[in-house]
Structure formats: C-alpha cells, structure tokens
Amino acid sequence: MITLNQLSLQRGSKILLEDTSLRLHDGHKVGLIGANGSGKTTLFKLLTGHLAPDQGDCSVPSHWRIGHMAQEITHSDRQALDYVLDGDTRLRELQTRIARTPPEQGEELAKLYADFEIIDGYTAESRAQALLHGLGFRPGDDQRAVSDFSGGWRIRLNLAQALMCPADLLLLDEPTNHLDLDTTWWLEQRLQQFRGTLLVISHDRDFLDNTVKHIVHVDRQKLQLYNGNYSAFERQRAEKLAQQQQMFQRQQTQVAEIERFVARFRAKASKARQAQSRLKALERLEIIAPAHVDSPFSFTIPCAERTSQPLLQLSDAALGYPGKPILDKVNLRIEPGSRFGLLGPNGAGKSTVVKSLVGDIELLGGARTCGEHLAIGYFNQHQLEALDLEASSALHIQRLSPQASEQQIRNFLGSFGFQGDRAFDGIRHFSGGEKARLALALIAWQKPNLLLLDEPTNHLDLEMREALTLALQTYDGAIIVISHDRHLLRNTVDDFLLVAEGQVTAFAGDLDDYHRWLQQRQEPAPGSVTGTDDRENKTDRKQQRQQSAALRQQLQPLRKKVQAAEKAVDKWQAQLNQLETQLTDTSLYTSERKSDLQALLQQQGELRTKLAAAEESWMELSEEYEAMEAELNQALAE
Secondary structure (H helix, E strand, O other): OEEEEEEEEEEOOEEEEEEEEEEEOOOOEEEEEEOOOOOHHHHHHHHOOOOOOOEEEEEOOOOOOEEEOOOOOOOOOOEHHHHHHOOOHHHHHHHHHHHHOOOOOHHHHHHHHHHHHHOOHHHHHHHHHHHHHHOOOOOOHHHOEHHHOOHHHHHHHHHHHHHHOOOOEEEEEOOOOOOOHHHHHHHHHHHHOOOOEEEEEOOOHHHHHHHOOEEEEEEOOEEEEEEOOHHHHHHHHHHHHHOOHHHHHHHHHHHHHHHHHHHHHHOOOOOOHHHHHHHHHHHHHHHHHHHOOOOOOOOOOOOOOOOOOOOEEEEEEEEEEOOEEEEEEEEEEEOOOOEEEEEOOOOOOHHHHHHHHHOOOOOOEEEEEEOOOOOEEEEOHHHHHOOOOOOEHHHHHHHHOOOOOHHHHHHHHHOOOOOHHHHHOEOOOOOHHHHHHHHHHHHHHOOOOEEEEEOOOOOOOHHHHHHHHHHHHHOOOEEEEEOOOHHHHHHHOOEEEEEEOOEEEEEOOOHHHHHHHHHHHHOOOOOOOOOHHHHHHHHHHHHHHHHHHHHHHOOHHHHHHHHHHHHHHHHHHHHHHHHHHHOOOHHHHOHHHHHHHHHHHHHHHHHHHHHHHHHHHHHHHHHHHHHHHHHHHHHHHO
C-alpha cells in the first residue's frame, strides 16, 4: 500500500502540495491528473525516492520493485535491445554474477542459473523484442545505437525499458505523448494485463478511460481521490462544481455553446454509423462542460473571410523524398468546411501528406494547386523549435501585427492562459505545453482558412485539450488533423482518410472500425500456416482491400450530393435564424411598423418552405446513400 500522510512538497518558492493525504491499495490503477506545473512529476520523484517530503510522510513498501519511465532523452551508444533489457535490473544482476562466477564454483553457478530460470531470464530477449515491436520499432532497430534514434523514439525506448521491469509499482509519465494510435492501443492492452499497482500521468482522456479505475486530481495543492475512470471523474467533478454559485454563469455560457454545436449537427445525423458515433460524442460534451468550467483557457480560432473553391488540391501526386517515394497517385481535394482525420500505421506517410500540402517538401510527381485565397495554419512539433526563445509571447504577436495594441494582445493571449505580465515574459523557460499553446495562439491570430495539425495535443494538459477541441468544433475553415487523441478526432472531424500501402483513400468507418482494420491487418487469419498458404492469404487480403476501395469509390458522387444538400440546409437554417432574431425586436409589433412585420413574416414563411424542401432532399439522398452503402457492404461480405 502507498500512504501519503499530511504531506507537503515545495520546489523553490512554489508550494506544490500542502498538508495532503492519500492512500492507494495494492493493484490499484490510477490516473494522476492536474494542470501543468501542479506537481505530478515531482510526486513521482517522491515515490521513487529521488526526493524527500518537506513535511509529512511518504510510505512505499520497501520490497516493491518500481518501474519508472524516464523523461530524459539518453545519448547512449548502447544497442536498443540491451537498453530495453537494462529495465530488468534483477536480470542484469544475475547475468553479471553468472559471468563473474568461475566454473569450479559449480554449486554457486547452479543456484544462479536456477534463479535465472525463476525470473524467466531465458525468454528475456524475446520479451524485449516483443516490446520493441509493439511500440512500432522495425526489424533491425534493436541492433541500432540509442543515439541513432530521434528524441521521440528514444522516449519510446524509455517506455519499453520501464515495461521490461517486472514491477510491483509502475510509474508512467505521459507515455502516449510520442505514440500514434496503433501503439497507443497496444499500450492500453498491455496495461490492462498488468497486475501490479499503476500510476500514470496522462492528458489523453480515452487512454485514461481504458486503463485506470481511479483518478487522483492534483488541485489547489491537494490530492483528491476519485473512484472510476476519467469520465467518472468528470461527472463527479461536474456535480461538485455545479454547486458553486460563482461559477454558474460561466458554466451556462459554455454549455450553451456546446448545445448550439450539437443542435447544428443533430439535423444532419442520419443512420450512418459515423454520424451516429459523432452525435453521441457531442452529446457527452454537455456532461463534460461543467467539469472544465474553471479552465483558464477559452479561445476561438477565427477564419479568414475570403476563401477559395477548392482551397488546396493534390492531383495524381507522388509524395516522399528524392530517392525515397512513399505515396503514389494521391488525389485529395480540400474544400471550405472539409474536416479530415488522417489514419494509418506508423511510418505509412501521414506526416508526409501534411508536409506536402504545406509545401515543406516538393512533390515527386503530379500537381499541387492552391486556391487564390488559401491561408494555411500549420502546427507540428518543429514549430515549437522555431519559436524565438529570447522573445515574449506578446512580441511574437507584435512581429506578426505591428499595428495591434497592447491591450488587444493581452486579451488575446489571456484566452490561451498567458495572463497579465506572463504575456511579456521571455519564453526560454516555458514548458513544452506552454510553447505548444503559444504556437497555437500564433496560428489563431493569423486567421487561417485551412488548419493542418500534426499531433497538436502533445504536451497539452486536459484543460487545454478540451479548449482546443471546442475551438476546432466552432472553427469555420477546413481541417486536416493527425492525432492519437481519439476524443479530439471524434469531436472535430467528419471524414477519415486512410494512409496505408502507398495510397491515400477514403475510410468508410469510425475509429472503432479502424482499430478492427489494424487488428485484421496485423493478425494472421485463423488456421493459417506459414509458407505458400500464408503468402496466398496476404494476396487475398490485398485483393479484398483493393476491391473494397473500388466499390467505395462508387459512393463518392452520391456522397458529394449529400454534402451539397447538407450545405443547403445550413444555408436556409442560418438565414431563418437571422430573420427570427429580427422578429424578437419588440418595436416591430407597434402599429407604426406593421408593414415591416408583415414583410418579415412573409420572408419567414418562404424560408421555412425552402428549408423544408432542402431537408427533404437531404433525407432522400441520405437514405439513397445508406442503401447503396449497405449493398456494397453486402457485396464485400459475399
């Protein structure tokens, strides 16, 4: 059992925890959440013995083996496989003792080999290889030096090393930050099988929902334990905050914004599985909103007033690098209002697609056509490295808009959490999360009409992720996003594109369908054998995928008609809403303005007729689309 009793922790002049207590039982799986800088990582250092409390007691059973995922990036010439095996210190200790024991000490050697077998030492290398494979490393990577890998891949090696330890207590600090969807799912399954006590710091709500049964919230220098996963925590916290009268008005404002967004899409939600999944997720936001009512972040992303049709297009494009083609015959048309999420295995080319759209890498073939009024907002982790560390957040904005007033800049940066004089502090000592927030703020300031986002949630805490999700929901421009944050994907994109096997194709399904696709792709068919039969099975699966893609292509013309009908519904609904707002003017109902009222009422009737016709057309087209999709699915099944 882990026991913290009347604990106080302080770093420098900042008090992180004050007179707080906590008790965690053996086998508990706990998510540790709280704002960046609240003391979560410091608490891990306390549990590992690298830090002593300023006051109070911290008790961890002395016999427990602790596995801890290091955040430091190691510059080592050690081979990746050996680095992972180092996570099992007992294994390394026995190997060293065996190597140093001379053959004539046979009895001692026999005891050491028996101990080695007890800890399953003979399978250690294969278990380490399985960890590397699960985390996305390719064959041969195990023999590469740690220093050969990029920073993100070294963090994965740190995670593999932590998982290699047969731990009684496993401490993971932001384990999904540098993972994609594939490896995030793999890690979830791994942790679900873990039998020890787990403490994980994470800002990925879906990951927490699938791996923990308790939440410890670091808030106002206290540790508060909640039973249940992250969604249960939100419900409990929402009930608690709803009772605080001073927050009532802000809560209602946020809920109203979400209800407006839900209402906007409710009329569009046909029986199609993707739409239903999206609607259910949106409806959950009405519950989620109060739990984040005290968030310091509340911003929107303005969209450029001028646009083009299309905004950007790739035609028969070959993408990749000189001598290293990755994707071929890519045809992608991005129109105003398009919302695409990119799915695909690690290394398949998702980031290559985004970089090609931005123009960071030249096409190997085909054409990239930009609309006259294209304005791209591009986010990736390299944008953080491009920030001027000697400049303040405000100065970054001033360089973009020298005419902007100081108050305008203060107000804008305040919505991203840079309040008061913090906006004028140099950013050299900003955390990764603060730099990511600043990069997003710079994008929002420039009013793009196309957002290209490559893992925008890395380093962002839960409150900022929720604020970003809401901002993307209400954003009027086009979006293409790569993210392992499933909550963000479900609530901000309408369509998925699959980047796999050298192609970019429409994916007719939701994230659950994609997960199943990955499993089918990675697992051999039941009863399959190696050799010729296995190759034939792979060929059959490839032919099935090609057949599926061809049949799905037949749906595209009808799908475009459905989308056009949706836009017509939006158009007439917006005009009707505007007119009905005018009708709330009480002065219209005086005798002097009788003619004005009659004119508006006549327009109201006409708009309602047009809206009803548009909705009927949309319904008919949607039903036709669903029927055709069902026929194609049946044909594929046969």
